[in-house]
């Protein structure tokens with residue numbers, strides 16, 4: 697059972713409402729706990745950047761559901777690889793709101809001070825999420 701990490705970017709759908717993010721996190725954490733999937737979701741009210749890690753089968757199953765979720769669109773895979781260990785093992789799905797996505801952090805990992813996940817390399821996106829991980833305690 698290989699451990700894998702998947703990183704993707706997406707955009708909220710037109711009919712996205714502010715309560716959707718709570719529902720997404722609730723559902724993600726519930727399913728991820730059952731499936732031993734861990735990771736982080738960054739969200740600036742327009743774009744998502746998500747990292748999923750876990751067994752290859754479970755990460756792929758979660759990604760297939762996420763691809764078919766009409767609360768977002770323009771889903772672009774930024775990175776997919778086999779890994780030796782998890783980096784978000786204490787997070788069933790950590791959440792980073794726009795208040796954490798500051799200009800200095802964006803500038804460090806991309807060409808601009810804005811949160812533009814489509815313009816980030818998979819590795820930059822991954823490194824940025826590792827730095828964000830240090831800002832707050834794990835959410836279970």
Ligand SMILES: Cc1cc2nc3c(=O)[nH]c(=O)nc-3n(C[C@H](O)[C@H](O)[C@H](O)COP(=O)(O)O)c2cc1C
Pocket residue numbers: 720723724725727728737744746748758761762763764765767768789
């Ligand atoms: C941006 C975004 C991130 C999501 N992250 C996860 C996740 O990490 N794990 C998960 O199981 N579902 C996640 N979901 C929800 C799934 O798309 C799906 O609604 C959920 O797994 C419930 O599936 P079910 O109807 O088969 O029970 C996410 C959805 C969105 C829009």
